[in-house]
Amino acid sequence: MSIKKLYSNELLASFEYSNIDKDYDFYYVTTSDKYIKGGATFLDIDDIKISALQFESGKSFWAMLPKNAISRAEFVRLLNAKEDGDSLSIKSMTSSSIPEYLLTQLFLNALTSPVDEMISFNNLSGKLLCFRPSWLNKDKENFIWGMQCLEVKIGDDMCVKLVAHRLTSLALKKQVKFEKRKLQDFPQYEFSYNNNTLKRVSNENKDRRENFIIKPVDGERGSITFFDFTDYETFSCTKMGVLYDILNALHDEFGKYIRVKFKQYSIDEVLEYKRASLELYKDIVKKEVLNSGINIVDAVHSETSEDYLQDVADGINKIIPEAKCSVGKRLSKKKLNVRYIHDKSFYSDSEVDPHQESMEDYVVQHITVENFKHQSSAAVYNILKELVIKKDIATGKITLVDWSQYGYKADWLFGVVVDGTYYFMTIHPDGSFKIEALKRNLFTMTEYDKYMDYFGLNEENKNDYRGVIGLVKDAEGNINLIKDTNMYSMPDYIAMGDVLKNVASEGRFPGKDVVTWLRLVMDTTDKIKVQAELDIVIPHIDVNAEYTKANVMGLFKGITTKKEVVRYVFENTGIMLYAYLRGEEERREYLSGNIDINYFDYDDTHAKYSVGEIGNGMKYTIERASVVREIQAVEGSKLIFKKVLPLMGVEFVRYGMLTVVPFPFKYLRERFKFCVNRKN
Known part of the structure; x- marks a missing residue:
């Protein structure tokens, strides 16, 4: 059996520096002002043929030009003229003195759109933005009111970021919220049908209704499917399909200067699941609903509330026919409560907010007028599952899964910090548990204080423990930290x-x-x-x-x-x-690392893992990338995280999907919500 591989988004680049310096000049431009006023409009100076720009910040950028296209003195003169002064400092640079991630980005930004290909590359605002004609949104009159685009960005850790953006036409500007920046602060672009490209508009063409800004209308956001292998056309319109075209174009156009490939890891441990085994919790949900009953409470009191809540009750009975559902006016201490309210924004100007009320003596799940879809059996099942989790928290015993099946003979500790409060959950071998919610107290030391340090909130250790999102400790005192990274796994x-x-x-x-x-x-x-x-x-x-x-x-x-x-x-x-x-x-050959639970260690104290789609019976589409997280064993601890991998083999945290962190963290997050409501 072949070893499974995880293909990461970490680029490995090799450069032919002598070829690069023979054909290109590079300049590093900084300003003594607060920011460079000209910005990416330097690309539009007719007398300078700039191949690519890449901004480090508002105060500096790198420029890539064809060799001897312009003298340094003339380059300095034209840039300062554009900036209306002499605030710019301009240094000539060799390619080998440029950080690898920036040099790679410059070559990506310099790509020209391939002829006869249904993709366009646009070096706008010092960014590489790509789009497909199928991402255009048109009305019946063929007016383009919006489009998706994909930004391809190389981080300083050489990780490729694929960020979806929405461009909106000024015809819809009243539907766009301008809070941090005003409309006039956004660069405007126009679409060219001749070559399917975007370009910045000239001053005389600004503010036309067909111009675009990179900002969505309120309530929307850029969204592009990560990967779909139904067929080539569908694949081409995904993030991976665009990356496929981009790197092929990079090698075709600049192969004599730069070659790139992605880093691979050998996977040590794989946990595979079948959907049927992941749905066993539904039997437990059904049993709890039958034992406790459901009490549905109306806190909206609209003309349609009664009919709506009857539909909710019918939806529950459709899933669990024997369930006893009643619609009442008050919360019940004996039953599981479903409370009908508005979403949070509705109560922003009100002294009373049901979201903030203490539910200490009740098991309550809120559903809102604005967001709950009672016609969806998945949504109905989700509220029932949430009720069982909340009852578990109230009783201090995990019942949604059989904890004993994991075979743990001693306690496990899970910790997280949310809004400055530390939450620690100690789970005993029988599934009973205790959750502590703690603040740092300089006058009272507890056993938990040493664990708090690992979350990096203290000035003295914030750099040592950057990106920590969770802590796991076994009974022997081994502590493993879960850390965010910029990595994600990719298919081949x-x-x-x-x-x-x-x-x-x-x-x-x-x-x-x-x-x-x-x-x-x-x-x-x-x-x-x-x-x-x-x-x-x-x-x-x-x-x-x-x-x-x-x-x-x-x-x-x-x-x-x-x-x-x-x-x-x-x-x-x-x-x-x-x-x-x-x-x-x-x-196994193409998608390992993107399906099921994958784990590998690369030294005695560090490991990585990813949680992907359920491989068994998967469809052609992977909507989102599988994030790769790092495990760090601290203070002489052993790596123990492999033992808690099965705690991610549940689908009740993310309906229909495996959970990306051990499920006790779901209980800790629910406890945080409860503590916030009780405080308010």
Whole structure:
């Protein structure tokens, strides 16, 4: 069995510095003012052919120009003229003196859009923004009122960030909230149909309704699917599809200067799950609902409340027919309560806010007029699950899962800090637990004070423990920290992109060639059913006709036969008739690191893990990247986090998905919400 790999978003770049310095000049520009007023408009100076800009901050940027396109003296003169003064400091730089991440970004920003490709690269505002025509939003009159775009950014740790933005036309400016920056502070862009590109508008064309700014209308945000391997066209419109095109273009255009690849890790431990086993908690939810009953309380008192809450009760009974649901006016101490209220913004000018009321003696889950979809069985199931978690917290016993199944023989401690308060949960082998909510107290020392230091809120140790989001301790005193990183796992998108592109390429094959392929498959396969089906199919092929890829695949009924034919034709001709990418073998080859729970350590005190899609029965789409988190063993501790990996093999924290941190942290977060309400 091959070792599973995790493909990270960490770039490994190699540069041919002599080639770069032979063909390009680089300048580092800083200002003595608060910021560089000209900003990215330096790209528009007609007398300077700038290949790329990259800002470090508002006070400095790097410029990349073709070799000897302009003298340094003339470059300085034109930039200072644009800036209306002599506040700029301009240094000539060699490529080897530029940090790797910035040099990589400059070459990305310098990309020109490929001809005849449905993608555009725009070096706007010193950023690389990419977009597809399918991301345009038009009305019936073909007016473009918005579009998605993808920013490709290299962090100083060489991690690639793919950030979705929304561009909105000024026709919708009244629907955009301008709080930190006013409309006039946003650069404006215009779309060119000739070459499918964006460019900054000239001063005389500003404020036209068809101009764009990079800001969404209120309530929206940029959203681009991470990965979809349904077919090549769909793949191309995902983040991974854009990255596929960008890095191919980078190697095609600048391969003599820069080569990049992504870092890979060998996965030590994989926990795989089937959806059926992850849904066992639903039986526990059902049992608790039947034992306790549901009390639905109306705190909205609208004309439609009664009918709406009856629909909620019907929704619960649809899932659990025997459940006893009643609609009442008061909360019940004996039942599980569902309380109907408005969302938080509704009460912003009111002295009474149901969100802030103490629920100390009750088990309550709020649903809101604005957001709760009672027609969704998933949403209804979610409120029932939340009620069981809250009852667990009230009783101090985990019941939503059987804690004993994990085989822990001693206590575990989980810790988190939220808004300056530290929450620690000690879980005993029988699933009973205790949660402490603590503030730092200089006059009263407790056993928890030493754990608080690891969250890096103190000035003296904030750099040592940056990015800590959780703490785990075993009974032997080993402490492991969970830390955020800028890493995420990626599929083998290059191999998958090549496969999908190959399948999408048109091809018509003479019938006699098809017959030859199939006879050779018959001669080489040891599968009797495949031989039998081919024996039936071959005589019916018209050797004088032409066959498309779809025609060839349509000749067979058996999936095994189809796979055998696809494999043979690809291995012997390089032609891919169809992409089989969802099978267990293909998932292992292309998607490891993006499915199930993956763990690897890289020294005695550091490890990393990622939590992806449930691999068994997965669909073609991965909406979001799987974040890679770091584990650090501190103060001489051993790595123990591998022992709590099963605590992420639950779907009740993120409905239909595995949870990205051990589920006791969900209990700690719920305890935080409870403490905030009690305080208020």
